[in-house]
Amino acid sequence: MYNDSDRIVEFPALKQAQEKLDERRKNLAGILTEAGPEYDMAQVKSLSGDSTAKVEEIRKLNDEIVDCKKKVDEYLVVARAAAEAKANEGGSEGGDGTKGEREREHKAGGPLNLGKAFAESLAFKNYQRGSGMGPQATLDISVKTLMETPVGWDSEDLRTGRVELMATRPSVHVAAYFPSTTTTMSAVVYMEETTYTNNAAEVAEANQAASQGTYPESALALTERQEPVRKIATFLPVTDEQFEDEPRAQGYVNNRLPFMIRQRLDSQLLVGNGTAPNLRGTENVSGIQTQALGADSIPDAVYKCARKIRDNGFAEPSVMFIAPSKWESVRLLKTADGQYIWGHPSMVGPFTLWGIPVVETTAVTSTKVVLGDYANFSELAMRRGIDVQVSNSHADYFVNGKLAIRADMRCAAIHYRPKAFGTVTGL
Template identity: 65%
Template sequence: MTNMDNDRIVEFPALKDAQGKLDAKRKSLADIFAEAGPDYDMSKVKSVSGDTTAKVAFIGQLNAEIDECKGKVDELLVVARAAGAAKAAEQVESGAQDVPDEPRTKGQRSFGELFMASQAIKGYKPGSGMGPQAQLDIDLHQLLKADFLTSTGWAPETIRTGRVEMFPTRPAPHIVDFIPQTTTTMASVVYMEETTFTNAAVEKAEATAYPEAALALTERSSSVRKVAVFLPVSDEQFEDEPRARAYVENRLPFMLRQRLDSQILNGNGTAPNLLGTANVSGIQTQAKGTDPVPDALYKAMRKIRDDGFAEPSVVFLTPANWEPVRLLRTADGQYIWGHPSMPGPVTIWGVPVVETTAAPSTSAILGDYANFSELAVRRGIDVQVSNSHSDYFVNGKLAVRADVRCALVHYRPKAFAQVTGIS
């Protein structure tokens, strides 16, 4: 098992054994691709018997075994983290360590529930002045005296279907869904990073001097940033069409989450931007070069394991960059990742793949987001409604605004990587 270096994970033999089996199967698959060469010529593969069809089938079986082993490792990691948390709780009760930060409260109400229950909506009252009313006494006989045609009679009634076709834009899954979320009451998330670790431990003879080790900590911080949007809405829209409210409730938070996706991967860190993974100083880098995409991704994963001592939890790349992986074929034309009539893999080397246009167009981003990243929410999505903006009061319009305040933290830069030159 790779050393997570996490004081809330308890290592035990079953986890170490499962990680060893996963690493061995990954190496077996890598060795087969190395034998096949850049053209994926199955005739060069000597470690697997049979013709090309048999070898490709073996690759498919091995890939499925990798997925199964990866799932087992993930399950055991959950148990290990739970055991670590229990151990930490015991230490807190005994006074051995400080009380950990509270996790995000479960069962929080949805944005729609908060929006409709907020004082911003309940307290809003349109102008109380009513326009003059009048009753028109029309002689229907005189009206219908002309030929009773559509132009002088009733126009056909047309009722909408109720369907609203949304503008084509990046859909779920959202990248933010793969980032652990906590809460904070501060303007910044401040933590300590061990920046010096010199292990001088060595075997010594009796009565000889002990070697001196070195440890040093550095304070790190990530500032809370705000992502915001507002939408002009007329009084009549909310008063006359109930579905308009539901439409706004859906689209405004969608916009915020979509922007957060981009910031998590690409934010440059200059206020008011978050610092996205691609711009975190010290992350691993791997140039694709002449390697196939699977090989380049594997090398990046190895760097994360060898130097970051972490296990990648997800790979983010664009659909265009996943396409050549899905369409990889052997020298005689057989698809490596399965026939087109069959569902393709959603993993690479056992690590889940998320296709998203939020990823950089020429690179892939991956890392152990599950253990070494955090989205600390200072304030969840907040919605306010007002007619005091500009000339909205005299024009009968509302300004509906929504925002969220949060900080993004990458605790261990070497637990993340970027594969460049993919396109």
């Protein structure tokens, strides 16, 4: 049926056509909802057959919707003509007839002409150019389907270009304190003095008693040591399209992979267990000094460990590594009257403990403090720096349009004098 003001024109054919159109549209919407945003036909359970058969059913349903829409449009033309004729019989036009005509157009489901409605309004007709103001008018227009973001014109947004990286431990906190050298060998080989017996003493002249004139004998012995060169490596699978369609993707990957290598190196220099293919980190070097925290405060235990390094290793610690969570308790130490012991909060770094530079890093075991004379008795020997390569020859990457981007480096970590290093345990 067709509505015009308070009058009703009975039109069963239009009603049936509209109901059929609504039903077909609802069926199609349900199928597309089942398929999801990827239009996966395997997810559509309301249709039978394979993907080809289901697509054919969708096509048929869409054709039916087009046919139904044509029928509705045809019936609407007849309905409008009938409503117009009936309205004219009652003389419902007002004034020049434009308002009544517009209301009939609108209520008959005709197209909404906003420009025409405004041009016929008092606001437009009574406007005086240059007056700066004019009468107001309200346009009685009902929009059946609101044009809004979900169903209307979506705004076009551009990315800013910023890539916010995952929060992760920064690299080169530890490696920066190892003197760096190069090597062309597969291992760094050196000699360590493992016997040093000094019996030097005063002797009398030769004409004195034999026991007083004999030179005391001392002893020296050397042992060959070596640290093998190890490889740190990783790779990342990337599609051809990523590098072709996004210019920044290649630079992002080329920067991120080397960062992963350096980050792993930092960890290995402190906690590597030395078992192939691991490097040997300071914590696992045999013969280093150890000091248990026990009932001591962290500053006291660190001082005792540093004193052992000075007493037995005859070295001066150049840096100490501690987890941020443990350094916090030291940094917040206060006197009884609330004064910060290790400096006011406004004090800027670098921080020191007993004159030893402090490096906060999560690369160190959280229950330990590692310190030592890295400046004089450690070395990071580079066989080859970080190398990044790209290939599609991995597995089935060639036929699948994928690339394998790999990065690696080869190096050896050496601690020449174990007693020049130490750990505080039990934090």
